[in-house]
Amino acid sequence: MPDNQGHQVRVGADIGGTFTDVVLEAGPSQHSAKVLTTHSEPEQAIVEGLLKVVETSGIGIDRVDQLIHGTTLATNALIERRGAKTAFITTQGFRDVIEMRTEGRFDQYDLNLSLPLPLISREHRYVVAGRIAANGRELVALDESALQDIAQKIKASAYQSVAIGFIHSYMNGEHEQRARDMIERLVPGVSLSISSEVSPQMREFERFNTVCANAFVKPLMASYLERLVGRLKSAGADCPVFMIHSGGGLISIESAIEFPVRLLESGPAGGAIYAADVAARYGLDRVLSFDMGGTTAKICLIEQYTPKTARSFEVARTYRFKKGSGMPISIPVIEMVETGAGGGSIGWVDALHQIRVGPESAGSEPGPACYDRGGENPTVTDADLLLGRLDADNFAGGDITLVRDNSLTALERHIGNKLEMDPETAAIGICEVVDENMANAARVHAVESGKELGDFTMIAFGGAAPLHACRLCEKLNIDALLIPPGAGVGSAIGFLRAPFGFEAVRGAYLKLSQFDPEWTNGLIQELSSEAEKFTRAGAPESELRREIKAYMRYQGQGWEIAVVLPDRAFVAGDDLEIRRLFEAEYMRLFGRALEGLDIEIMNWSVQSSSTLPAVEPVAPVPSESRLTPRSKRRIFDARKQTFVEAGVYDRESMVAGSRVAGPAIIDENETTTIVNSAFEAIMQSDRCLLVQRKSMETGDAD
Numbered sequence: 001m002p003d004n005q006g007h008q009v010r011v012g013a014d015i016g017g018t019f020t021d022v023v024l025e026a027g028p029s030q031h032s033a034k035v036l037t038t039h040s041e042p043e044q045a046i047v048e049g050l051l052k053v054v055e056t057s058g059i060g061i062d063r064v065d066q067l068i069h070g071t072t073l074a075t076n077a078l079i080e081r082r083g084a085k086t087a088f089i090t091t092q093g094f095r096d097v098i099e100m101r102t103e104g105r106f107d108q109y110d111l112n113l114s115l116p117l118p119l120i121s122r123e124h125r126y127v128v129a130g131r132i133a134a135n136g137r138e139l140v141a142l143d144e145s146a147l148q149d150i151a152q153k154i155k156a157s158a159y160q161s162v163a164i165g166f167i168h169s170y171m172n173g174e175h176e177q178r179a180r181d182m183i184e185r186l187v188p189g190v191s192l193s194i195s196s197e198v199s200p201q202m203r204e205f206e207r208f209n210t211v212c213a214n215a216f217v218k219p220l221m222a223s224y225l226e227r228l229v230g231r232l233k234s235a236g237a238d239c240p241v242f243m244i245h246s247g248g249g250l251i252s253i254e255s256a257i258e259f260p261v262r263l264l265e266s267g268p269a270g271g272a273i274y275a276a277d278v279a280a281r282y283g284l285d286r287v288l289s290f291d292m293g294g295t296t297a298k299i300c301l302i303e304q305y306t307p308k309t310a311r312s313f314e315v316a317r318t319y320r321f322k323k324g325s326g327m328p329i330s331i332p333v334i335e336m337v338e339t340g341a342g343g344g345s346i347g348w349v350d351a352l353h354q355i356r357v358g359p360e361s362a363g364s365e366p367g368p369a370c371y372d373r374g375g376e377n378p379t380v381t382d383a384d385l386l387l388g389r390l391d392a393d394n395f396a397g398g399d400i401t402l403v404r405d406n407s408l409t410a411l412e413r414h415i416g417n418k419l420e421m422d423p424e425t426a427a428i429g430i431c432e433v434v435d436e437n438m439a440n441a442a443r444v445h446a447v448e449s450g451k452e453l454g455d456f457t458m459i460a461f462g463g464a465a466p467l468h469a470c471r472l473c474e475k476l477n478i479d480a481l482l483i484p485p486g487a488g489v490g491s492a493i494g495f496l497r498a499p500f501g502f503e504a505v506r507g508a509y510l511k512l513s514q515f516d517p518e519w520t521n522g523l524i525q526e527l528s529s530e531a532e533k534f535t536r537a538g539a540p541e542s543e544l545r546r547e548i549k550a551y552m553r554y555q556g557q558g559w560e561i562a563v564v565l566p567d568r569a570f571v572a573g574d575d576l577e578i579r580r581l582f583e584a585e586y587m588r589l590f591g592r593a594l595e596g597l598d599i600e601i602m603n604w605s606v607q608s609s610s611t612l613p614a615v616e617p618v619a620p621v622p623s624e625s626r627l628t629p630r631s632k633r634r635i636f637d638a639r640k641q642t643f644v645e646a647g648v649y650d651r652e653s654m655v656a657g658s659r660v661a662g663p664a665i666i667d668e669n670e671t672t673t674i675v676n677s678a679f680e681a682i683m684q685s686d687r688c689l690l691v692q693r694k695s696m697e698t699g700d701a702d
Contacts, residue, residue: 008065011053012495013046014267015071018294018344018364019463021489021670022049024057024064025496031057032489034463034670036364042073043228047235061236068495070244070266073224074217078119078264078315078327083216084160084191088120089150089179090208091167092127098208106323116327119212120163126150128179134509136171147179151186162187163215165195165208170507173200191218198259199330201603202507206312206330213329214261221260225253242500242538247332248273248307249501249609252537262331264315267491268298269334272307274494275459278484280305280615281686288442288456289336290472290481291490292465294344294381295361299442300336301449301456308449310335311505311551311562311603332503332605337445341438343381343464344368347411347430349418355429357437369410370402378414380434380464382407383427388635388643389467389674391667428636435468435638439475450589453478461490466673470662470691471638474676485687488670500542501609502534511555512582512599515575523604524548531608542610551603552582554594560602561585619685624657629664637663637677644677654683661694 014021015037023032033052038044046069054061077083090097098118107113128150130142154162162183169176173196180192195211229241243256246265256263268291275289279302287302301308313333314326340359344367347357357380366374368381370392384390385407392402408423415426446453458481460469466483473481486493504527510520528546535544546567551560563582583593629647637644646663651673659682660666662675666689673689675681681691 009059009063010496011050011064011067012270012492013049013067013069014270014489014492014495015042015045015069015073016267016293016295016491017072017076017361018342018367020045020049021492022046022053023486023489023492023496024050024053024059025493026057026059029057030486030493032486032492032670034489036367039363039365041227042071042224043231046228047231050232050237051235062238064237064239066239067232067237067241068244068250068498069228069241070270070491070495071263072267074221074260074263075265075315077217077220078213081119082220084219085158086120086124086161086163086212086215087150087154087157087159088125088163088165088208088212088215089147089183090125090127090165091131092129094167094204094208095125095127096122097205098125098212100205102205119209119216119327124159126153130166130175132166132168132172132175134168134171136168138172138174142175142178144178144182147182148186151183154183154190155187159187159190160219161191161193161215163193163195163208163212165204165211167204169194169196170200170202170207173197191215191222193218198261200506201311201330202509203330206328209328210261210330213264213327214259217260218257221263222257225257229253240538244270244495244498245502246313246334247309247501247503247607248334248498249503249535249607250495250498250538251500251502251534255502255534255537261329264329264331265313265333265336268300268336268338269307270491270494270498271298271461272300272302272334272336272494273498274461274484274490275300276302276305276307277494277497277615278459278482278688279457281618282457282482282688283617284457286451286456288446288453288458288476288478290438290442290458290460290465290469291462292438292460292468293342293462293491294464295340295342295363296338297341297438297441297462297465298336298338299438299445300334301445301451302459308335309333309562311605332505332607337441339437339441341380341434341441343379343384345380345434346377347379347383347415347426347433348377349415353419355415355419355426355433357430357434369406370404371400372403372406375406376410376413378407378410378426378430380430382410383430384464384467386411386424386427387431388633388646389665390672391648394667424636428638431468431471431636432638435471435475438468439472442472442476457481459484461487463488463671466671468674470674470676470679473691474639474678480690480692483673483689483691486670487673488668497612499609499612500535500539501607502531503605503607504528504530504534505603505605507603508601510601512552512575512579512601515578517570517572517574520570524606527604527606528608531606535608535610539610544608545611547607547609549605549607550578550582550601551605552599552601554586555598555600561589618688621682621684622657624659624682627654627658627660633665635663635665635674640677646675651689654689656683656685658683 131140271291345358368379411423
């Protein structure tokens with residue numbers, strides 16, 4: 001139901017490890033709330049936040065038209081191995097695929113290398129005879145009598161969920177479908193997932209692992225989402241609920257329950273979408289998105305207003321920055337690097353007497369020591385408080401009063417006494433370590449993508465990001481960053497900027513020398529129908545746009561690159577156009593094309609999404625004016641390696657053109673922006689803060 005001015009009322013809700021962010025938007029009006037996450041009942045925090053924003057806005061809860069939700073609950077369940085009791089049924093001879101992995105060593109010189117344990121241990125894996133060939137033809141019939149025996153074992157062992165993954169099922173899923181139907185009939189009520197629907201792509205280890213992950217979290221997420229809908233209705237919000245998936249689109253709650261593995265990176269995806277929206281308004285074609293919350297920090301490269309994407313990613317890595325040390329999930333995803341570096345990340349001293357930060361987090365229960373909720377470990381938030389970056393009486397909009405003495409005690413006990421330093425020096429150590437960890441993650445991500453970060457503009461959001469963004473810019477040689485309005489709840493705002501969309505993927509082999517336009521058009525039409533079905537569930541009347549990609553390589557290579565294909569019916573001779581597109585992309589990535597080699601297409605994808613309103617460019621800033629600070633506060637400036645007097649300003653009181661020279665502190669309800677000595681901040685016409693290096697005219701503080 002629209003608000004009193006006729007605007008649609010939409011709510012974004014993001015559950016993080018420490019805070020749950022809720023944003024209500026009705027036309028140009030926006031209201032937000034940040035509440036501590038309730039881990040035992042995550043839906044409770046959403047309801048609490050929703051009640052806060054409707055009260056602040058004056059809009060009745062019954063007028064909410066739509067709630068869009070993102071969460072890391074599925075990711076946490078996989079990391080903590082806290083899911084359903086799950087069985088895995090696979091093709092005879094392939095029982096140990098998820099344990100053997102790819103037989104690659106992510107650190108070849110580590111003699112004591114520890115590989116991640118498979119999600120489903122061997123005693124819970126069952127095999128059945130039957131074989132599909134790589135071309136989709138049935139070689140051996142499915143052994144249905146063996147399936148009946150397995151069904152009895154599943155029933156007797158009280159499994160809650162079953163994953164089914166057969167070899168080459170991405171080409172022909174008939175055996176998997178028959179197995180699912182039989183298990184469903186013989187074991188009523190058990191949750192079922194088949195790989196030909198969850199991830200129909202070649203490479204059996206990744207596909208099997210993905211369907212196992214889907215089955216593992218499916219009952220948990222189904223229970224949570226059903227409880228959420230029920231709690232919202234009880235509170236008076238009888239509105240449709242949609243979920244944001246890892247690829248950055250919105251899907252119905254029914255689709256999310258069926259494919260919860262698609263939700264693994266849903267929260268961070270919202271932040272990347274928000275950054276892309278800001279980048280489009282400012283015409284910035286090279287952006288580094290920096291999202292730092294209470295538990296983790298996420299970094300994403302955005303070019304041409306589009307976040308970098310991938311067909312797979314890893315969760316629960318056992319070695320930081322080591323590809324192959326985690327659990328591979330083959331679904332479309334916005335690609336980003338994530339580190340255990342948030343406001344709640346715990347500082348500690350290792351065996352070499354070096355300060356380390358994370359990946360363990362104090363979360364919301366008990367939280368940092370300064371929250372005064374029983375936490376005793378020193379965290380990044382405690383360090384920021386001691387360095388003057390936080391206002392103890394106005395944290396999280398005044399909802400939490402920070403206790404400085406608790407931070408002093410925690411830093412002294414756990415770091416200062418061990419390293420013979422005072423608490424303030426220990427706080428400096430924690431902040432410098434966490435900033436360097438994040439900067440190093442950004443460097444690695446950029447190098448892997450062949451980019452130079454000095455050419456990028458940073459867009460920072462999340463409760464802790466504006467506190468640390470200026471220092472990261474110094475470390476990465478970035479000259480400008482934007483802090484958008486509502487930065488403290490950026491991911492939740494990003495949910496409201498996302499289109500309804502779904503990407504259907506399929507493994508289907510084709511040599512370009514044997515290009516068959518009729519076969520290609522049929523495959524693309526099948527994928528289009530699948531993608532549009534999910535998109536229409538949330539946007540039945542919207543005009544849809546379509547993007548077709550082929551994942552291609554030279555014959556003999558091991559990995560593919562994504563190539564966008566023209567959106568039209570293919571005809572004979574189009575193989576030349578496809579080759580040209582592939583070679584252009586190959587040259588862009590690697591510098592030159594290879595001659596005399598055939599080209600293979602391994603996987604295909606079709607993304608369907610609803611159209612969004614055109615982005616309006618930001619109006620120029622009017623004449624600039626200097627502001628007078630409301631007060632002064634002593635903060636630590638890492639570049640100068642000393643404490644300095646910083647002016648304190650209210651972001652709400654700044655108007656377009658207001659200029660603040662560093663060192664400065666700019667306060668708002670959900671976060672605080674720290675402007676270092678070498679930077680200045682200028683309020684833009686859309687309420688974004690542009691923080692940039694001081695020019696020679698204004699005078700560099702150095």
